[in-house]
Amino acid sequence: xxxxxxxxxxxxxxxxxxxxxxxxxxxxxxxxxxxxxxxxxxxxxxxxxxxxxxxxxxxxxxxxxxxxxxxxxxxxxxxxxxxxxxxxxxxxxxxxxxxxxxxxxxxxxxxxxxxxxxxxxxxxxxxxxxxxxxxxxxxxxxxxxxxxxxxxxxxxxxxxxxxxxxxxxxxxxxxxxxxxxxxxxxxxxxxxxxxxxxxxxxxxxxxxxxxxxxxxxxxxxxxxxxxxxxxxxxxxxxxxxxxxxxxxxxxxxxxxxxxxxxxxxxxxxxxxxxxxxxxxxxxxxxxxxxxxxxxxxxxxxxxxxxxxxxxxxxxxxxxxxxxxxxxxxxxxxxxxxxxxxxxxxxxxxxxxxxxxxxxxxxxxxxxxxxxxxxxxxxxxxxxxxxxxxxxxxxxxxxxxxxxxxxxxxxxxxxxxxxxxxxxxxxxxxxxxxxxxxxxxxxxxxxxxxxxxxxxxxxxxxxxxxxxxxxxxxxxxxxxxxxxxxxxxxxxxxxxxxxxxxxxxxxxxxxxxxxxxxxxxxxxxxxxxxxxxxxxxxxxxxxxxxxxxxxxxxxxxxxxxxxxxxxxxxxxxxxxxxxxxxxxxxxxxxxxxxxxxxxxxxxxxxxxxxxxxxxxxxxxxxxxxxxxxxxxxxxxxxxxxxxxxxxxxxxxxxxxxxxxxxxxxxxxxxxxxxxxxxxxx
Numbered sequence: 001x002x003x004x005x006x007x008x009x010x011x012x013x014x015x016x017x018x019x020x021x022x023x024x025x026x027x028x029x030x031x032x033x034x035x036x037x038x039x040x041x042x043x044x045x046x047x048x049x050x051x052x053x054x055x056x057x058x059x060x061x062x063x064x065x066x067x068x069x070x071x072x073x074x075x076x077x078x079x080x081x082x083x084x085x086x087x088x089x090x091x092x093x094x095x096x097x098x099x100x101x102x103x104x105x106x107x108x109x110x111x112x113x114x115x116x117x118x119x120x121x122x123x124x125x126x127x128x129x130x131x132x133x134x135x136x137x138x139x140x141x142x143x144x145x146x147x148x149x150x151x152x153x154x155x156x157x158x159x160x161x162x163x164x165x166x167x168x169x170x171x172x173x174x175x176x177x178x179x180x181x182x183x184x185x186x187x188x189x190x191x192x193x194x195x196x197x198x199x200x201x202x203x204x205x206x207x208x209x210x211x212x213x214x215x216x217x218x219x220x221x222x223x224x225x226x227x228x229x230x231x232x233x234x235x236x237x238x239x240x241x242x243x244x245x246x247x248x249x250x251x252x253x254x255x256x257x258x259x260x261x262x263x264x265x266x267x268x269x270x271x272x273x274x275x276x277x278x279x280x281x282x283x284x285x286x287x288x289x290x291x292x293x294x295x296x297x298x299x300x301x302x303x304x305x306x307x308x309x310x311x312x313x314x315x316x317x318x319x320x321x322x323x324x325x326x327x328x329x330x331x332x333x334x335x336x337x338x339x340x341x342x343x344x345x346x347x348x349x350x351x352x353x354x355x356x357x358x359x360x361x362x363x364x365x366x367x368x369x370x371x372x373x374x375x376x377x378x379x380x381x382x383x384x385x386x387x388x389x390x391x392x393x394x395x396x397x398x399x400x401x402x403x404x405x406x407x408x409x410x411x412x413x414x415x416x417x418x419x420x421x422x423x424x425x426x427x428x429x430x431x432x433x434x435x436x437x438x439x440x441x442x443x444x445x446x447x448x449x450x451x452x453x454x455x456x457x458x459x460x461x462x463x464x465x466x467x468x469x470x471x472x473x474x475x476x477x478x479x480x481x482x483x484x485x486x487x488x489x490x491x492x493x494x495x496x497x498x499x500x501x502x503x504x505x506x507x508x509x510x511x512x513x514x515x516x517x518x519x520x521x522x523x524x525x526x527x528x529x530x531x532x533x534x535x536x537x538x539x540x541x542x543x544x545x546x547x548x549x550x551x552x553x554x555x556x557x558x559x560x561x562x563x564x565x566x567x568x569x570x571x572x573x574x575x576x577x578x579x580x581x582x583x584x585x586x587x588x589x590x591x592x593x594x595x596x597x598x599x600x601x602x603x604x605x606x607x608x609x610x611x612x613x614x615x616x617x618x619x620x621x622x623x624x625x626x627x628x629x630x631x632x633x634x635x636x637x638x639x640x641x642x643x644x645x646x647x648x649x650x651x652x653x654x655x656x657x658x659x660x661x662x663x664x665x666x667x668x669x670x671x672x673x674x675x676x677x678x679x680x
Contacts (some may be wrong), residue, residue: 034412035440035480038669041473042066042661043294045407046073047381047389052373054107056270057082058128059371059379060090061391062098063407065660073661077101077112079128080404082377082393087405090126091133095120100145100227100257103128103504104199105152111136111199113143123155125199132413136201144192144216145227150234153199156207156260158214158228158239160192161301180248182576182625189245190243192216192508194228194237194258207237207263215240215276218626219579220585221324222292222494223276231308232284235260238268240276240289247625251581255289255306268306269313275304277326281333282374284308286353288327288336291315303327303338305353320349323459323494323501328372330397337378337397339370341461341495344421344435348380350397360397364471383466384421385483387412415440418463418481422486424522430503432515433496434488435462436523437479449476449533449679450523454516456540458492458504470539470657473668478675486523490515490545506588508568508603516549533557535675539566540627540656547605547635551612558678559612560671562619563656565627566599566609576625606631609638615645617674619667621654648676 012428046064053059059080064073075098078089084213091098094425098115099121099325109125116122116135120142126133137143139159139169146157165188168174176188191213194361197204208214216225228239236257243252255268255278268287278289291304303324306313316326322340329336346366349357365382368389372378378394382401388408392401422436439448453471455462471487479485489495490512492504504512523529535558538546543564550559565571569591572583587603589596616639620632632648639646651658651672658664 005534007097012500024270034414036411036416036476037480038473038477038665040411040414041476041665042068043408043410044388044467047405047407048369050369050371050379050381050391051101051103052371052377052379053103053128054105054181054374056373056375058107058376059393059404060101060103060110061381062101063087063089063649068661068665071660071662075099075127077110079110080391082379082395084402084404088129088130090128102146102148102212102227104148105150109152111146111148113146121385123157123197125570128306132490134201136199137204138195139195139204145225147227147230147237147561148199149230150232151254151556155197155596156228156230156237157195157197157204158192158216159195160190160216163190164188179244180246180580182247183574183628183630184623184625185576185584189247191245196260205257207260208258208265209263210265211244213242213245215242215250215253216240217247218577219253219274219276220582221251221274222325222663223253223274223290224325226277226279227490229287230260231280232282236280236288236308238278238280240278241265241267247576247645248578248580252580255287257287269304270299278326279329280308281329282331283333286333288329288400290327303336303351308418316353317349317351317357320351321497322347326370330372331374331376332475337370339367341463341493343433343495344461344463346463346465356396357398361392362401364464365392365401366463368465385435385464385466386416388466414476414480416476417442419475421464422519422522425517426491426511426515426518428511428514430491430500430511430515431496432488432490432493432500434486434519435464435475437475437485438445438488439484440480442528444528447485447528447530448482450520450529450535451483451675452516452520452534452536453485454536454538454542454545455487455489455493456538456542457494458490458512458541458545458588459494461489461493461495461503462487463495466536470542472554472664474537474671475673477668483675484523484529488516489517492541505586506599508544508586509605512545513548513552516545517553531555533679535559535673535679537562537675539563543627544605547609547612550614550616551605551608551610554613556614558675559614560619561617561635562667562671563614563621563624563627564618564632564635566604566606567630568604569650570628570631570634572600574628574630579626606634606638609635610642612639612642613644615674615678616647617671618646618648619651619659619671621651621656623653624656626656 051060080087101112123136124133141160144158194207241256274292303317326339351357364384367380367382370380383389391405418438423433537560539562541560591600620629636648
């Protein structure tokens, strides 16, 4: 039989089977699930900040609902028994920006941040049984982070200082020196410091002073900003100390402690860079923190443990060989839980201070946040590729996770394309992986258009979460409407170990592009891709990769670049949020260093944009200091001057991605429409 007849027969057979299946479902009174659309995603509920009560009986968390009428997220503080039951709301003012719940040591109250009457974030306290909340702070410049004292009598909190020239500003005598600041900087950099206040409110006492700052800006490459941590005996507070208040210098972060009585501050280690997220062990004897070694020697983000007295610091998580993102101490103070990307999943390891790590069995779940109670109860927010985030609990590290909430049950009415991990080897032997999603109703006898979404970072990873990284709704929307979706974790991604993550240093474009192209080739070998209909999109460094690939390879039909980094010199010179250090450390030096100056040109996608000929959609936030909108302007004008079809969409007030539901939905709608229109 001719090949065409075989394919025709197979298609006919598949069609007959489909009709039979639909008829069977109809006979049972079951309607076929419709493809998910943007309207369905409006019902998606977000969950965050799980916190186990001191006695292990209850979990507090934040529920977020998208309010499209007022273009905001309505956040509610809720509690639920570990044994199960109906979640109960403790706050009712949905517009108050509720966040960061924290149980009192006795477990009778919960503190949280919310918008005060002055419009600033303040600490509030509410009874664990409900009732009227009490405002604790009236910090003039708002509260950034806070922590209970061990006896429950006080809070330590972090707040920005007043501008150093506050009086002069009133007279418009407000000229100021600019240092390593983002191009949108409009006022002097202001340091943040630690204050102490009674848990019942009243006059606060300033604890730390200086031109240095408690770290409150996103650091380069790895790490984050967290609340200070109080030692169990109430004597010390530990925090990440930035060398100054400038957002671009967050690589110069070290671990410090402050004496609560005297205000004396001292460094915990002898390092000068890349220390983040310190937390005291429950017994107060040890501080765990994250530290990044830098490009040499090869290393990811490891957990270090140091005596509270500041000696014998050592790397305790090297055996995990993954980029640890969060640390939660176990009650015995002899081990902790480490959260990290692993392949296309997110894993949690129990890591002893001495000994080998053990990965906790979570099945298909991918946790985004984890919390541990004093009795060892573990709460986590988790999702998988087809089930949105819910709250889960494990009574012990050996127990199976048990689901406590069903806020997103409505979305279970939809079917989603099958998701699997794809692994491949690049031309230089580099092994990479990625998320491959098949179209809804997939059959192997058909060829499908391919939508490629590339994550940013690059020290991040695409994984099998329901809403994963910047891909957002794209995976479900495109795969539910007939597209194969591919999310490659190219070299630089943090999910396959140190060697894979660090292979990008000094090779920002060629190596990663080869990885992506090898992944595309692996999919094409499956025989399911319509090779004339391949779209590519990416955000941030994903926008870098999108522009690089579209200007080096002719296989793509259409491109979307969102907040894309396309010019290393601009990234180095204009951005904030630690990107000056990120650019310098990623390429091995600055743009004026003789050894690296040429790489700032040859490693920038904008240098090759004359070869880019496909219709391109560009998004950029107008307040983006991470990847300045000027880079998007440069890309737009280059394409326009070369007579390439291009559309440039600005997102008012957005900093590296919109933060409100209306603009987020609109971005994805425009993106989807652009791709579909140009793939016909």
